[in-house]
Amino acid sequence: MLRLAIQSKGRLNExxxxxxxxxxxxxxxxxxxxLAQAPNFxxxxxxxxxxxxxxxxASGTAALGIVGLNEVEERGFDVEIVKKLGFGACRISLAVPxxxxxxxxxxxxxxxxxxxxxxxxxxxxxxxxxxAQIEVITGSVExxxxxxxxxxxxxxxxxxxxxxxxxxxxxEKVFFSEAVxxxxxxxxxxxxQTLDEMLFRIESAMVSRRKKYILMNIPQxxxxxxxxxxxAMRSPTVMPLAAEGWCxxxxxxxxxxxxxxxxxxxxxxxxxILVLNIDKIIP
Ligand code: PRT
Ligand code: ZN
Numbered sequence: 001m002l003r004l005a006i007q008s009k010g011r012l013n014e015x016x017x018x019x020x021x022x023x024x025x026x027x028x029x030x031x032x033x034x035l036a037q038a039p040n041f042x043x044x045x046x047x048x049x050x051x052x053x054x055x056x057x058a059s060g061t062a063a064l065g066i067v068g069l070n071e072v073e074e075r076g077f078d079v080e081i082v083k084k085l086g087f088g089a090c091r092i093s094l095a096v097p098x099x100x101x102x103x104x105x106x107x108x109x110x111x112x113x114x115x116x117x118x119x120x121x122x123x124x125x126x127x128x129x130x131x132a133q134i135e136v137i138t139g140s141v142e143x144x145x146x147x148x149x150x151x152x153x154x155x156x157x158x159x160x161x162x163x164x165x166x167x168x169x170x171x172e173k174v175f176f177s178e179a180v181x182x183x184x185x186x187x188x189x190x191x192x193q194t195l196d197e198m199l200f201r202i203e204s205a206m207v208s209r210r211k212k213y214i215l216m217n218i219p220q221x222x223x224x225x226x227x228x229x230x231x232a233m234r235s236p237t238v239m240p241l242a243a244e245g246w247c248x249x250x251x252x253x254x255x256x257x258x259x260x261x262x263x264x265x266x267x268x269x270x271x272x273i274l275v276l277n278i279d280k281i282i283p
Pocket of ligand 2: 171
């Protein structure tokens, strides 16, 4: 049975289980069991701390894992990145006290830097030819400068709010991370097929997340122009309306382009525009 390690609680737990549900894999929510079998898919879930997931996958206790790329990089175990999952985005950055006269990477020479990511930090320091002292601490790294445990920190940032509220300033963005599906690459044929099915479903879910279904009424005379604005998967669907000279037009658009397209469509007479979420797109 294919076994997938996911975070038991924390930032990635909710989105990992939401993704599995989205691809039709039921999760027993009384979970908090260490190990749980999906009732409708040949997959077993192993709940653990994110720190342990790369090792558990590398050792073969679980063939797959969902974990932050930051943990994969820091732990350094031999695992493959099978797919970037598009959630849990963050970066690991160097931050200094707001009042520091930061003038570039050499500022860190001879300084003490607090972090839970010593390996990634060491690599950056070496690449930049900087000698600094790394203070490894787990948890609440952001209070280290105020507590005079360090002169600067190297920590995970997403909104940056934590840095600001601790009087710190982000000065170097060193490593960019998101949740990834990892594997040890040693899958039995049957498990390989299960993984392929999961990847096919994940891809469909991720594609549909970025797209919207759009429908509108449009004057017959504008249909050709609208087709140029909305390429869709093949071409937009056009249906005549009872009202003379009008059509209903349906298409799929990238969310990032939605408002631009709407502006263009309104300019050629589109009315009653509806934008709907798409549950799945099966190419
Ligand atoms: O208990 P366990 O060991 O499993 O969990 P954990 O406490 O080690 O990790 P957790 O749940 O905090 O984070 C899991 C993963 O989420 C990390 O390894 C990252 O890949 C990812 N992630 C994404 C983040 C953040 N965003 C994030 N913002 N992890 C931590 N943070 C911290 C950040 O350090 C800061 O202290 O959240 C705080 C708020 O960040 P700002 O910048 O939004 O203020
Ligand atoms: Zn952790």
